[in-house]
Amino acid sequence: ETGVTQSPTHLIKTRGQQVTLRCSSQSGHNTVSWYQQALGQGPQFIFQYYREEENGRGNFPPRFSGLQFPNYSSELNVNALELDDSALYLCASSPTAGNTGELFFGEGSRLTVL
Amino acid sequence: AQSVTQLGSHVSVSEGALVLLRCNYSSSVPPYLFWYVQYPNQGLQLLLKYTSAATLVKGINGFEAEFKKSETSFHLTKPSAHMRDAAEYFCAVSTTGGGNKLTFGTGTQLKVEL
Numbered sequence: 146e147t148g149v150t151q152s153p154t155h156l157i158k159t160r161g162q163q164v165t166l167r168c169s170s171q172s173g174h175n176t177v178s179w180y181q182q183a184l185g186q187g188p189q190f191i192f193q194y195y196r197e198e199e200n201g202r203g204n205f206p207p208r209f210s211g212l213q214f215p216n217y218s219s220e221l222n223v224n225a226l227e228l229d230d231s232a233l234y235l236c237a238s239s240p241t242a243g244n245t246g247e248l249f250f251g252e253g254s255r256l257t258v259l
Numbered sequence: 260a261q262s263v264t265q266l267g268s269h270v271s272v273s274e275g276a277l278v279l280l281r282c283n284y285s286s287s288v289p290p291y292l293f294w295y296v297q298y299p300n301q302g303l304q305l306l307l308k309y310t311s312a313a314t315l316v317k318g319i320n321g322f323e324a325e326f327k328k329s330e331t332s333f334h335l336t337k338p339s340a341h342m343r344d345a346a347e348y349f350c351a352v353s354t355t356g357g358g359n360k361l362t363f364g365t366g367t368q369l370k371v372e373l
Contacts, residue, residue, distance in 0.1 A: 149302070178359065178360070180363075185268075185365070185366075186365055186366070187349050187351075187364050187366050188303070188349070188361075188363045189363070190360050190361065190362065193359070201360050203360075235302060235303070237302075237303075247305050247308065248303070248305070248361065250303040250304070251302050252300065252301055252302045253302060
């Protein structure tokens with residue numbers, strides 16, 4: 146059983162650029178959530194996708210957007226990067242959009258914005 | 260809205276000593292509560308969860324937590340610390356119908372000394 150995989154693992158961008166982060170969910174999981182973890186902080190919920198539709202969004206501006214594909218993989222796109230977007234971006238999948246609370250996390254994509 | 264507060268960003272214990280990591284929650288509806296662990300350069304892994312069944316919850320690696328509604332607490336304990344327990348621990352909350360959208364605390368870094 147393949148776990149959650151994310152790419153790239155590290156990347157460096159400059160202010161104003163755009164970035165796309167990718168996530169392959171665990172086999173059999175149809176729900177993908179994205180979290181932002183700033184240095185020294187807990188993960189913050191960005192949004193969740195269930196069966197290719199956005200299923201809830203945290204307190205993030207519209208320049209954070211996402212997609213989920215028919216195979217349940219997902220992308221996180223961030224436009225007009227700001228210095229404060231520097232963080233570890235975590236993707237988590239779960240077998241349902243229900244409330245088991247068990248999220249299966251990838252190892253994250255560490256974004257540095259200069 | 261719900262939130263969790265983790266008291267103590269850093270906790271240090273001797274190997275073999277009791278581990279106690281504190282978490283208090285705030286929720287206007289009955290909460291679901293979770294503890295996740297994050298090892299260096301890895302994603303988060305679920306340790307245990309409370310979803311309104313037994314108030315004493317046992318998890319992996321010998322950890323357990325007790326839900327105390329009167330104290331709005333969900334502290335994590337382990338009777339005897341091991342070096343491999345050194346990691347960052349996050350308490351998280353969601354609510355019934357919350358659909359796996361978790362609100363995390365700021366984390367507690369556990370150090371285990373010989």
